[in-house]
Amino acid sequence: MALLCVHAATAQQVAHPSPAPPEPFVLTAPPAQTPTAKVPDAALAGNGDIGLTFGGSPGQFKLYFGKNDFWRAYPVYPGGGIALPGGLDVTIGELDGADYKVTQSPTEAVIRGSFSKPGISVATEAWVAAMHNTVVLRLTSTKSCTAQLRLWAPDGNTGVVKQGTSGNVSWVTRSFENTPLLEWPSHVALAMNAPQGAIRLEPGKPVTVTVTLYTNHDRPDWKEAAVNEAAGMNESGLQAIYAAHAKWWKDFWDRSSISISDPMLEKYYFTSQYLFASSSRPGKFAPGIWGPFITKDSTAWGGDYHLNYNYQAPYWAAFSSNYTDLTDNYDQPLLDYMDRGRVHARTLLNMRGIYYPVGIGPKGLCTTRWPLTPDEMEKRYATRENTIDSGYKFLGQKINAVFGAANMLMRFYSTYDETYARRVYPFLLACADFWEDYLKLENGRYVIENDHYGEVMPNLRNKGQWRHMLGDYNSTLSLGLVKMLFKGMLEVSAVLQTDAARREKWRHIVTHLAPFPTQEIDGRVRLKSVERSPAEWHSRAMGLARVSIHGLILPGEVCGPVTDPAFNAILLSDVRHWKDRMQQPGEWGNTLGNGIETCFPGAVRVGYDADDILQQLKDRIRASSLPNGWITQSGGGTETLAAVPLTVNEMLLQSYEGRVRVFPNWNRKRNASFHQLRAYGAFVVSSVLSGGTVRQVDIVSEKGRNLEMENPWNGNPVKVIRNGKKAETVSGHVFTLKTKAGEKLRLVKG
Template sequence: MSQHIVARYKAVFTEPPGKIPSDTATDAPLLGNGDMGIAIGGPPECQRYWIAKNDFWKLRSQFNSGGARLFGVLRLAAPQMQGASYRVEQDLHSAATHSCFSNGGMTLRMRSWVAATANVLAVEAEAESAPIRITASLEPGKSHDSISASGRDGNALWIRRGFEDNVDIPVAAACALLIIGRGGAAFDVEPGSPVRLIVAMASSFEAPDCLRSAMDLAGRQSARLESLWDEHITWWQRYWDMSAVEIGDPVIEQRYHLSNYVMASASRNPEHPPSIFGTWVTTDTPAWSGDYHLNYNHQAPCYGLYSSNHVEQADPFDAPCLAFMERGRWYAENLQGCRGIYYPVGIGPKGIETTRANPPRVPWLTDGQGLFHGQKSNAAYCAVNMAMRWYHTHDTAYARRVYPFIQAVAAFWEDYMDAEGSRYVIRNDSIHEGSTAGIDFNPLLSLGLVRMVMRLALEMSEALGADLERREKWRHILGHVSAFPTQQRNGKTVFRYTERGMDWCDSNTLGIQHIYPAGEIGLESDPELLAIAKNTVSALNGWRDFNGMSSF
């Protein structure tokens, strides 16, 4: 059904990417299967495949010490292609990248794909008009705090890299390279005789001896590469059949399908979602530790997955949020004197806290050992995606899994909010990171998130037959939480970022995040409230935003 729509669209590159390696998102062609990721960089004479994996982190709870890390690089050197033309096309429907480099009378074509059903990169090289010499090499990432090794076992080249000392959880990974039918790293590609190579990958989360596992995987899959391709095509066909958009606007359609391609390539490991810049980590020094930033970055890439029927790609989002609950309870009790959970801005997988013990550059940014930026809303912001998942599926098994988290977020706000007259108010909660020296009162975002959390807690508790005694309190909060603050700008009523404190900011979407993604104002809302929401969106005029949507 979807093939005639999605197959129309490609991502086309006519020059080598300029942002690779990069401490932020790369502009390179991207491949992946939701766990193993490849970013393709370099000029025609030296193609570089930057190798990353969602579970390859330095897992240490220490500011500027832990985070997502580059694993290594596959290099394919073809000196005859120096000065060649460059064209790379990424076919979305088949999830394969086709490269074409021409230099005088010689042309080198390469088809690259990361198998949808195994952690294997496959590359097929084909020459036209004249033989082309290629030399392959594998290089692990290197830093003072990791242990790297490389070697050869029979016809396979291998590398291993690990962060296993002075960490909370040791992590290692390995890759094995096989050039099928060839005995060495250097080979000639003859016209009419393609050469195929594969790189198989495994981590210590999958096998204690990840190197042996990668070697075995390479051996198995090299003998069945055609079957692996068939499985790959079948998986992607099923993925695209889950939804498609055809609206007569090729620009929007291409961006929609490209976004779904990126998320299918980045997010399928159930315990390790993509980090802040996606699976494609190309340095050991990614900005913000390459972590899960909880004041929008971790949430935003998933927003479109629920409505496009791709919940399998959205579900990994929850794992780090749930794994951090023990530490979140400690912060709530010891720093705020509240029940429930209180989250800092940056976390990693498996309960790791990437921003712990941040130097207190500004007193109101830190709280105890954690970096909070004065914001109390991080845990509630995590509930945004859980709410989207619930409202799109009403899956009670899912509700049972995340309900303890929702219950804990609700408990925190029950205790943290103050009763002021007939309303509940929120004190000392920064709308922006560190805004107004920590004195923001009734910030828009938290007012929206509290409403969302209480409504979600009520619905899930009713579906699960749980916490009957708490529902009255949740309903009371819903009926009495403070109204969204407003102000006048250019003769129109718009939302004020806080009731007291920061009033406005042109450079982010915090003034509308209670509308979306919190979902507390919609087309069926009170007409006056809806008019204010429309005025605010118009006043922000945010056609380009760097602080509210996906970071990759």
């Protein structure tokens, strides 16, 4: 193989069915939305740090390389945010006008292409090495032809581009440094162990091009590392890289699985898992709104960490899917911003604790300053006042830091990992400090003033007139997330055996927060978004919606059929009326704009009809998704990757109310199974539903906590097998089992 390198136990035991390999997406036309400021429509691959977008046409392949840690650390977008390192163009003139077929295979994490016309056919394979900073492209032609290679980095946006050679290695670098307001430098290097220019493809003789990227955030010798690896790449090394890649992805797919006898949803379930795993990896920078699939500078919202749900949501399915390690990178940006968050709280609100703007980046970066000049402010926001909140975009919301705490609590409940809890406890405690100060005790209840349900800001639509909309009182978003926080503080502090003296206050807050507001209209009680507000739009009868779901159900997790059946009935009634606002298939829950990852699992948790949820989910996917399997919405990108996995997982297993429930919202006439999904309490659970009956439930107790479980057999006796030996029999609608760390339990009908 020619090689060129561009571096940048019982009788009743039932086997858990092995699901079919994830089906690939096949693209039959060149991508029409690549490059883009949002999600590209091309085939995608990644290793959680480097993203490969396979764009272009048969005559000119355009490989775009994104990287989660390559940022222009400027505090305003457009201009600031994640940036494009560069790409590789491969031009084969003989393929102009050829047929286009590109297959994105999640099983192997490989993109395969087939480009044919009379007299010539070229096959390609492209992948991002799971364990190395290497992108691989393999070309095989049926006819002698020339392929032109051009390694490039984009000019502009204050980036400094250099290129050169070192021995037989050609390299390109791009750097952001030494410009006003830039908070830290970023450098990236790509290197090729052949001159820029032509290579020859001979019939049946594959040529492999590999691409590796290093930044200064990877290592201090970022350029030297790229050049040295380019010079040293050989065929045996590439084979070792592929072996490590194949093993990583095999292990990934073995971690958990589901089978629901619905090929379409299974295809999107596993593709969404693939795209998330391609976007996020421990030890690397966290993915922003578009993950590492960057095809231009100045992406929408700077591709930043948007804290009023966009940053948090992509991770939500990872906990129940047993991919907890893929969430390791989530906390660091929030921890890094704490010093600035304390300054915001003290200087802007005279509060203890932390107060975060709507958007941040890595390494303590704020991405969401108002434009720096009145002229630019007027152009973009219809007002010359660019000093609102000292120039930072809080948009009327105080809840962003607590919103960030939600994922920390979800991970803690999923693992009860004390080492992890100690790492994030200072952040949680700083949130508690802030809200102890901010809450007001009025008439025996804690109330929340001027924390807004939605973003309140000047813009072109309101012609810069916005202050009259300020004044939300007891927003359901705020009430729910604050209750979530203090419930979490009680649990985490108890496990860590710290701050016992503060728990009485925290308990008092949990039990005395203002009730969630409701109203009766036309004889039906429904949820109100806020108790009161000067903003006219709150007076409309909305009922349960995406933002209130965030506070109450996901990620707030303070409501549900176990927690408060009567209030849950109100929420369920609201979901039943979502169809009232639909004008066409795919609009259920008003999720075309935002919220598919929120409204669908939220509907599952309140107990809405399972079959209708699945049908509405499929209609929503058909209404707005790309040929590569990415479900799209107008307001964001990576958060939709949680939508299908989380919806399905919550149908098969729930535990967020402290009680494990298998198939809690599933049509028992439909066979289904799941293997190694994760439940709160640090339990890993598997089960099979067949012929209308739960055949068995297998549970691994990682931390030896008590297991409260809803009886899968409608109150009938349940036999418990512990580590392969028959143990006790339990019964009742709900039962509790004591467990030991590492113990394996099997439950079967008695």
